[in-house]
Amino acid sequence: MKTPKEILLQRHEAVEPKLDAVRQNALSALARPSLAQSWRGFIFSIRWHLAGLSAVWMVVLLLSLDSTPGSTLVIARDKIPSARVLLASLLKNRRELMELTGTPPAGEPVALPPRRSENQSSIEVV
Amino acid sequence: MLVVREHQQLPVREARAGDAAAWNALFKRYQLPLYTYVFELIHHEQASLDIVQESFINAARHIGALRENDKFGSWLFGIAHQKCAQHWRRQRPENVPIDEQNNFPDAEPGPVEILVREEQEAAFMKILDHLSPPHRAVLLLHFVEDFSIEEIAAITGARAGTVKSRLHYAKDALRKLLTKESK
Numbered sequence: 645m646k647t648p649k650e651i652l653l654q655r656h657e658a659v660e661p662k663l664d665a666v667r668q669n670a671l672s673a674l675a676r677p678s679l680a681q682s683w684r685g686f687i688f689s690i691r692w693h694l695a696g697l698s699a700v701w702m703v704v705l706l707l708s709l710d711s712t713p714g715s716t717l718v719i720a721r722d723k724i725p726s727a728r729v730l731l732a733s734l735l736k737n738r739r740e741l742m743e744l745t746g747t748p749p750a751g752e753p754v755a756l757p758p759r760r761s762e763n764q765s766s767i768e769v770v
Numbered sequence: 771m772l773v774v775r776e777h778q779q780l781p782v783r784e785a786r787a788g789d790a791a792a793w794n795a796l797f798k799r800y801q802l803p804l805y806t807y808v809f810e811l812i813h814h815e816q817a818s819l820d821i822v823q824e825s826f827i828n829a830a831r832h833i834g835a836l837r838e839n840d841k842f843g844s845w846l847f848g849i850a851h852q853k854c855a856q857h858w859r860r861q862r863p864e865n866v867p868i869d870e871q872n873n874f875p876d877a878e879p880g881p882v883e884i885l886v887r888e889e890q891e892a893a894f895m896k897i898l899d900h901l902s903p904p905h906r907a908v909l910l911l912h913f914v915e916d917f918s919i920e921e922i923a924a925i926t927g928a929r930a931g932t933v934k935s936r937l938h939y940a941k942d943a944l945r946k947l948l949t950k951e952s953k
Contacts, residue, residue, distance in 0.1 A: 645884040651894060656806045659815070663801040666819050670826035671794055766873040 785830070792913065797826050800843065803914045804850055810910050811854045811903060812861075819899035821857065825850040844921040847911065851925050858903070890948055897947045905940040908933055912941075 646654075663725075687694075780799065784792035809818040820919050836845050858899060876943045898906060904926070911922045919937070923930045 645887055645892070648884055648886060648894065649916075651886055651891050651912055652806050652910070653802055653809065655895070656802060656809060659805060659809075659819075660802065662819055664824065666823045667794065667797040667801055667826065668857060670797060670830070674793060674826050675790070685925055697908050731816045 780842050782833075782836070782842045786833050786839075792831055796842065800846055804847065807847060807910050807914055808825070808850055808854055810898065811907060812856070813858055813899075817857055821850055821853045824853055841921070841924075843937075844917055844925055845914060847915065848925040851907065851927075852929065884944060884948070886948065889927065892931070894944070897944055901940055904928070905936050905943075908936040909940040912937055 773825050776837065781789070781795055782909075782943035785796055805818055805822050809815065810819045812818060828849050836842060839916060898909065901909065907926055908922055911917045911925060917925065919930050922928075922937070923933045926933065929935075
């Protein structure tokens with residue numbers, strides 16, 4: 645006579661070598677750190693490098709923020725000439741252009757056609 | 771090598787401290803009963819070996835969740851039981867989980883001590899296989915590790931009353947069929 649436990653365990657005794665392998669696998673999996681643990685360890689080991697790099701980037705960011713929008717606008721505004729200078733240079737350009745094309749300068753009056761009344765006086769009715 | 775006999779106290783405290791020899795002893799102590807339980811539930815050798823290995827690794831990784839050291843066995847079987855339920859769902863998703871089938875009215879388990887004669891062994895296994903998964907789980911946990919009603923309830927996630935009625939039903943069915951077989 646056997647107890648159910650004896651029957652059940654005896655039925656699977658042949659699998660013991662495979663179970664030993666399973667046990668060894670489980671033990672070696674425990675010895676190996678998990679992926680999360682590996683990552684944690686890696687990050688922890690380079691924590692000072694990461695802190696240094698972060699500090700450098702913060703400095704770079706602060707410097708670039710300080711020199712970008714405000715100062716550029718000031719420089720640009722300084723470079724814009726006044727309206728008077730612009731007008732003078734425009735007139736100069738126009739004069740030079742007219743000299744080149746042979747057009748009389750803007751200062752001299754342009755020859756206008758004679759008045760209509762003057763023309764009429766020369767026409768005589770026959 | 772550290773070897774644990776059934777009557778000895780399990781080296782759970784040492785295992786909690788990360789002692790590899792203690793884990794080896796615990797795994798060695800439970801590997802065959804755990805495999806027997808899993809195999810008799812899912813009837814697939816490779817899947818059963820995988821579940822045993824995953825249960826060992828999970829137990830070692832989450833040992834902090836175990837409150838009482840002397841409940842290590844039922845806690846480990848609980849992990850394996852959940853993995854069996856997952857396997858069941860993957861294999862036959864249309865089936866209800868093994869914890870939720872067939873609720874029988876509460877009944878006191880009778881003092882039935884089952885002893886099986888050599889010529890009845892095959893019939894015993896056949897009868898066991900014919901039981902529904904919830905009844906088989908309860909009976910296996912009772913036979914293989916002699917867990918208490920409360921421990922079986924904790925492993926299977928069922929109420930103690932349900933476990934009691936399932937155990938009574940399963941043992942009664944087994945006894946009747948064995949008596950019939952012997953005639």
